[in-house]
Amino acid sequence: MPLARLGFEVTGIDNSKVGIDQMQKTAQQEKLNITAMIGDLYEFEHFHDFDYILLDSMFHFLKKDKAKEVGLIQKIRSSIKRGAFICICIPDTDQKVKTLLQAIPQADAALVLEESFTFTFEDTASGHSSHTPHKLFVWKK
Secondary structure, rough: OOOHOOOOOEEEEEEOOOHHHHHHHHHHHOOOOOOEEEHHHHHHOOOHHHHEEEOOOOOOOOOOOOHHHHHHHHHHHHHOOOOEEEEEEOOOOOOHHHHHHOOOOOOOOOEEEEEEEEEEEEEEOOEEEEEEEEEEEEOOO
């Protein structure tokens, strides 16, 4: 949503119908240029159609998912067009950043941005809050 609010044409892909319905409702209300697709990102084959790929907090690199997640990153890296950007936000916990950096070799894409920030979650109803360190990486092919 924030990218569409800045004027970008956005395509959102999620396997959650609820999430896609929420995105479409907000896009219609705000007249945002968003195409919403229900689908499995791991099966998506058209990364070459985009100038920017944003993958936000979707990689956890748990033992059972690590090969699949690294495979998706490598699939995107190899299929995007020259000049396209891959933007990945990831929690800066455990070995996540190390695993991510190994999945995108410098020879394939130049790292153009690395930013650290803290993601804060607050649930006003329960009073619960959490603060998680994150990193944003941007590579250009």
